[in-house]
Amino acid sequence: MSRRSAYGLGTRRTADWRDLAACTDAEPEDMFPEGKGKDPAVQDARAFCLRCPVIHECLMDAMRAEGAAGKDNRWGVRGSLTGDERAALYRRNPGKWAAYRTRG
Numbered sequence: 677m678s679r680r681s682a683y684g685l686g687t688r689r690t691a692d693w694r695d696l697a698a699c700t701d702a703e704p705e706d707m708f709p710e711g712k713g714k715d716p717a718v719q720d721a722r723a724f725c726l727r728c729p730v731i732h733e734c735l736m737d738a739m740r741a742e743g744a745a746g747k748d749n750r751w752g753v754r755g756s757l758t759g760d761e762r763a764a765l766y767r768r769n770p771g772k773w774a775a776y777r778t779r780g
């Protein structure tokens with residue numbers, strides 16, 4: 677059964693890594709801060725993620741879900757990276773991420 681989290685509001689699913697997410701009880705706006713880069717709200721979200729036991733799984737899930745999306749189409753902080761940072765991560769090795777996405 678699902679639990680409330682910034683990335684699973686109201687969804688039904690089987691148990692998985694999301695059940696261990698540190699942001700389970702976070703308000704969505706805490707993980708989707710308005711600012712960019714050095715904004716304190718962004719830094720707070722990034723720091724929050726650094727304490728998360730599933731930070732790797734979360735980042736990989738974001739990279740798979742977002743595919744080749746540009747920075748303006750990647751929302752929120754995931755795995756302690758902003759949308760801009762995830763877009764840059766993708767651009768460094770697009771072939772790797774494309775292959776990862778199709779492997780599922």
Ligand code: SF4
Nearest residue numbers: 697699725728734755
């Ligand atoms: S890494 Fe951050 S956004 Fe991802 S599940 Fe953990 S706390 Fe939530």
